[in-house]
Amino acid sequence: MSIQLPGSVLSRTLRSRLIQQRLANTGAYRLGRSLPSSASRSYSTEATEDTLADHEQETSLKLPPKVETNASPEPWKGHKEHFASNRNSNGGMSWSQSASKAERASLMAIASNSKLDGEDPTSRKTLELELKWLADPRALADRVARILQSGDVAKAAALVRQAQREGLSCGVAWNNLLQYFMDRQCSKAAFKLYNDMKKRGRAPNSRTYTIMLTGFRKAAEGTPNVVQDALRVYRSIFAENSPVKPDIIHTNAMLSVCQRHGDMDTLWRIAGELPEEGPQSPDMVTYSTILTAIQFAAQNDILKMDRSEIEKIVARKSQMVTEGKRIWADVVYRWAKDKVNPLPIDNNVVGSMASLLLQGANDRDFYDIFALYNQATGTPIFGKLPENNVKIAHRRVWRELERRPKTAPGSSVEDDVPFVDQDNNLLKRAKKEAPVEEEEEEKFDSLFDPMVPGSENLSYLQPNNKDLTMILEACFKLTQGASTGSVYWDHLTKPENPTRIEPDNLSYMEYFRLLRLTRSSHTATRVMREQMVPAGRAKGKAFHVALSCCRRDRKNRKVLLHANELLDLMNESCLLPDPRSLGNYLELVQRLCDNPHSLMYLLGLDMDTGRDTRTLQTLGKKLQTKLRLCALATLRPHIAKLHEAMENGQSGAARKGRWDTDLGELAMGEDCARIMAWVRLITDETLKTEFALFVTKEERKILQSESNMLKKYSDQATIQKLTGKPVKPTVEQRNEFKLRQLELRGPPKSEKRVSETLQEQVAEQPEEQATNYATEEVARPTEEQVAEQAQEKPQEKPQEKPQEQAAEEPQGTEKPTHEVAELRKEQPAIQSEEVAGHAQEQAEPASPLGETKS
Numbered sequence: 001m002s003i004q005l006p007g008s009v010l011s012r013t014l015r016s017r018l019i020q021q022r023l024a025n026t027g028a029y030r031l032g033r034s035l036p037s038s039a040s041r042s043y044s045t046e047a048t049e050d051t052l053a054d055h056e057q058e059t060s061l062k063l064p065p066k067v068e069t070n071a072s073p074e075p076w077k078g079h080k081e082h083f084a085s086n087r088n089s090n091g092g093m094s095w096s097q098s099a100s101k102a103e104r105a106s107l108m109a110i111a112s113n114s115k116l117d118g119e120d121p122t123s124r125k126t127l128e129l130e131l132k133w134l135a136d137p138r139a140l141a142d143r144v145a146r147i148l149q150s151g152d153v154a155k156a157a158a159l160v161r162q163a164q165r166e167g168l169s170c171g172v173a174w175n176n177l178l179q180y181f182m183d184r185q186c187s188k189a190a191f192k193l194y195n196d197m198k199k200r201g202r203a204p205n206s207r208t209y210t211i212m213l214t215g216f217r218k219a220a221e222g223t224p225n226v227v228q229d230a231l232r233v234y235r236s237i238f239a240e241n242s243p244v245k246p247d248i249i250h251t252n253a254m255l256s257v258c259q260r261h262g263d264m265d266t267l268w269r270i271a272g273e274l275p276e277e278g279p280q281s282p283d284m285v286t287y288s289t290i291l292t293a294i295q296f297a298a299q300n301d302i303l304k305m306d307r308s309e310i311e312k313i314v315a316r317k318s319q320m321v322t323e324g325k326r327i328w329a330d331v332v333y334r335w336a337k338d339k340v341n342p343l344p345i346d347n348n349v350v351g352s353m354a355s356l357l358l359q360g361a362n363d364r365d366f367y368d369i370f371a372l373y374n375q376a377t378g379t380p381i382f383g384k385l386p387e388n389n390v391k392i393a394h395r396r397v398w399r400e401l402e403r404r405p406k407t408a409p410g411s412s413v414e415d416d417v418p419f420v421d422q423d424n425n426l427l428k429r430a431k432k433e434a435p436v437e438e439e440e441e442e443k444f445d446s447l448f449d450p451m452v453p454g455s456e457n458l459s460y461l462q463p464n465n466k467d468l469t470m471i472l473e474a475c476f477k478l479t480q481g482a483s484t485g486s487v488y489w490d491h492l493t494k495p496e497n498p499t500r501i502e503p504d505n506l507s508y509m510e511y512f513r514l515l516r517l518t519r520s521s522h523t524a525t526r527v528m529r530e531q532m533v534p535a536g537r538a539k540g541k542a543f544h545v546a547l548s549c550c551r552r553d554r555k556n557r558k559v560l561l562h563a564n565e566l567l568d569l570m571n572e573s574c575l576l577p578d579p580r581s582l583g584n585y586l587e588l589v590q591r592l593c594d595n596p597h598s599l600m601y602l603l604g605l606d607m608d609t610g611r612d613t614r615t616l617q618t619l620g621k622k623l624q625t626k627l628r629l630c631a632l633a634t635l636r637p638h639i640a641k642l643h644e645a646m647e648n649g650q651s652g653a654a655r656k657g658r659w660d661t662d663l664g665e666l667a668m669g670e671d672c673a674r675i676m677a678w679v680r681l682i683t684d685e686t687l688k689t690e691f692a693l694f695v696t697k698e699e700r701k702i703l704q705s706e707s708n709m710l711k712k713y714s715d716q717a718t719i720q721k722l723t724g725k726p727v728k729p730t731v732e733q734r735n736e737f738k739l740r741q742l743e744l745r746g747p748p749k750s751e752k753r754v755s756e757t758l759q760e761q762v763a764e765q766p767e768e769q770a771t772n773y774a775t776e777e778v779a780r781p782t783e784e785q786v787a788e789q790a791q792e793k794p795q796e797k798p799q800e801k802p803q804e805q806a807a808e809e810p811q812g813t814e815k816p817t818h819e820v821a822e823l824r825k826e827q828p829a830i831q832s833e834e835v836a837g838h839a840q841e842q843a844e845p846a847s848p849l850g851e852t853k854s
Contacts, residue, residue: 332375378460380491389479511527551588576641
C-alpha cells in the first residue's frame with residue numbers, strides 16, 4: 001500500500017462508503033461551514049482586550065485544590081452558607097465538585113440576571129463605590145475571584161455587569177465567572193451567562209472560547225444538547241466580525257467535546273473541514289483526539305450488543321482498527337512523506353494508536369503494536385508474526401464478555417423480547433436496518449514499515465513508560481506472548497541501551513502481571529531485588545503482585561525461597577507491611593501444607609535429623625511442621641511491626657503530614673486484624689499434639705507467647721474497634737525507617753563534600769600538576785630536559801635529600817631522573833602510613849594520587 005494518498009488531510013478518511021453513508025444520513029457531508037444566526041451578532045464598538053490576552057494566564061482565577069465531598073441533602077441555603085460549610089483544610093474553596101440540583105437552579109437564576117429567593121441583591125450604589133477603586137483590569141479580576149471564593153456568586157456577577165455598564169475592561173473578570181460555572185459542571189448556566197456577556201457588548205476572547213469548550217468537554221454524561229451548544233460557540237469563532245482568529249487549538253477542543261460525548265457525526269464533519277495548511281491545519285493533538293474518539297465509539301457500540309452476538313462484536317472491532325489505520329496513514333504521510341508542510345510525530349499520537357490496537361480482537365492487531373513502535377521509536381520487533389485464527393479471536397471476545405458486569409447494557413436477552421399478539425405476530429414491525437454496501441478490502445501491510453532509515457530529516461522518538469506499558473500489555477494479550485514481554489523488558493530497561501527507560505510504578509505492575517501469567521516467581525524476585533528496590537519504588541502493592549507470582553508458581557521447588565526473600569525485601573523497603581502481601585504469603589503456605597507430597601522436593605525447609613520418620617505419615621507431619629515454623633519465623637518481624645503500630649501508633653483521622661503523603665498506602669485496621677488472626681491460626685495448628693514431636697521446647701515457648709499476644713485480634717469487639725481506621729506507624733518506627741533508608745541510599749553527604757574539595761584543589765593547582773592528579777602518575781623529565789639542566793648547572797652534583805626535605809619542596813619543581821628513582825625507593829613505607837591516616841580521618845579509601853604527596 002502506498003502512503004502517498006491524494007486529497008487533503010483527514011478528508012481522505014471520508015473515502016469509506018460506510019462513513020459517507022453515515023454522514024449523508026445526517027446531512028453532515030459538506031465542507032462548507034454552516035454558521036448559525038447567532039454567529040453574525042454585532043459586537044460593541046468598544047476596544048477589544050488585546051492588551052489583557054498576554055497576561056490573562058496570570059490574572060486568571062487560581063483554583064484551590066480539589067476536595068471530594070458529597071452534596072448535602074438539605075435544601076439550598078445560598079452560596080455563602082454552602083461555601084462556609086465546605087471549606088477545605090487550606091482555607092480555599094473546592095469549585096470542581098458537582099453542584100447539587102438546588103445550586104444549579106441558583107446559578108441558572110444568576111446567569112439569567114433574575115432575583116434569587118431569600119437573598120437581597122447588592123445595590124447599584126454599593127457597586128459603583130466599589131468600582132471606583134477597581135479601574136485596573138487586573139484588580140477587578142482579582143476582586144471577582146475573591147468574591148467567588150467567598151461564595152457570593154450573585155455579588156460577583158452583579159459587579160462584573162456593573163463594570164461592563166461603566167465601560168471598564170472586564171474580560172478577565174467575565175472569564176473568571178465562566179470558569180466558575182463550568183467548574184461546578186453547570187454548562188447550561190455558563191452558556192446562558194456567555195450569551196448574556198455578548199448581549200452586553202463584551203466580545204469573547206481566545207481564552208473565553210477555550211474555557212467554554214473545555215467546560216463542555218467536562219460536562220457530565222447525559223447533559224442535554226451539550227454538543228450543540230459547544231458547536232454554536234465553536235462556529236461563532238469563524239464569524240466575520242469575530243475578534244479572535246480561528247486556531248487549531250479551538251478545533252481540538254471542539255473535537256474533544258465530540259469525543260467525550262460520543263457524537264462521531266459532528267466529529268467527522270469538523271475533521272473534514274480542516275485545511276491542509278495554515279494555523280487551522282491538523283496537528284498531532286487532532287489525530288490523537290480522533291483516534292481516541294474512534295476507540296471510545298466502538299466500545300460504546302459493543303456495550304450495547306448482547307453477549308451472544310460475538311461475530312458482530314468481532315466485526316465492530318475490526319471496523320474500529322480499519323478506521324484507526326486510515327487515520328494513521330494520514331499521520332505517516334504528514335510525518336514522512338509530506339515535503340511541503342511536514343508535521344513531527346510525538347509520543348501521544350503513537351500511544352493513542354497503540355491503545356486503539358489493544359482493543360482489537362485478532363493477534364495481528366497486537367503484533368502491529370510491535371511494528372508501530374519499531375516505526376516510531378526504532379525498538380526491534382521481538383515477536384513472531386501470528387497467524388490469523390478466527391477461533392482465537394472469538395474465544396478472546398467471549399472471555400471479555402464474561403468479565404462484563406451483569407448490569408451492563410446488552411447483558412440480558414430479556415430486553416430484546418418483542419411484543420406479540422395472540423397469533424404470535426409482532427404488534428409493531430421492527431425497523432429494517434439500511435443495507436450497507438460492503439467496502440472494498442483495504443490492505444495495510446506496509447503501513448507500519450520503518451520510515452527513519454534512509455531519511456535525513458526524520459528521527460526516532462524517545463520511548464517512555466507509557467510506551468513500555470503498551471508493549472507489555474500487548475504481550476499480555478498476544479497468544480504465547482509472555483516470553484516476548486520479558487525480552488522487551490530486558491531490552492528497554494538495560495543500562496547499556498541508549499534509549500533506556502527508567503520504569504515507573506505502573507510499568508513494574510504491568511510486568512509483574514505478565515510474570516504472574518507465566519508463573520515466573522524467580523524473575524519477579526530478581527526484578528524486585530535488582531531494579532525496583534534500588535530505585536526506591538518498592539511499595540506494598542508491588543509486593544502484593546510479586547507474591548501473587550509465587551502463589552501461582554507452587555510447583556517450583558524454590559518458591560518458598562523466593563517468597564521469603566520478597567518478605568525480607570518488604571521489611572527493608574516498607575515502613576509497615578502490606579496486609580495483602582502477607583495474605584498472599586499465608587495462602588501460599590496454606591496450599592503447600594494441604595499437599596504434603598509437594599513438600600518432599602521443596603527447598604528452604606530445615607530438615608534436621610531427629611525423630612525417626614520412616615513412615616510417610618510421620619514424614620508428612622514433619623514437613624508440615626517445618627514449613628509452618630519457617631513461615632512463622634519469616635512473618636515474625638512483620639507481625640511485630642503491625643502489632644506495635646496497632647497498639648501505639650496514631651489512630652483515627654490525624655493531621656496529614658509528610659509521612660502520610662510520602663510513604664504510600666495506609667493499611668486498614670480490619671485487614672491487619674484478619675492477618676493477625678490468620679497467623680494465630682497457623683500458630684495454634686503448630687502447637688497441636690500431633691505436631692509436638694517436631695517442635696522444640698524453646699520454639700513451643702515462643703509460639704505460645706505469640707499466640708497469647710494475637711488472641712485479642714480474634715475478639716469481635718477489637719475487630720469492630722479497628723474497622724474503618726487506618727493503621728499508622730509510631731514515631732520510633734518512622735525514625736528507624738528513615739535511618740534505614742539513609743543507609744540504603746549510599747554514602748553520606750560529607751563524603752561528597754570531601755571529593756568536591758579535592759577536585760577544587762586540583763583545579764586551583766598548575767596545569768601540569770592537575771594533569772598529574774588526573775593521570776595518577778609522576779611527571780618525569782625527559783632526557784633532553786635533563787641534559788639542559790646539566791649544562792646550566794655543571795657545578796652541582798646530584799645529592800640524596802632526606803624524605804622530609806623532599807616533601808617540603810614545591811610540587812612544581814622537577815627532579816632529575818635518577819633522583820626521582822631513589823626517592824621512589826625511600827617513600828613507600830612513609831607514604832602508606834600517611835595515606836592510611838588520611839583515609840581513617842575522611843572515612844573513605846584514599847585514591848592513589850601519584851608517587852609524591854601534596
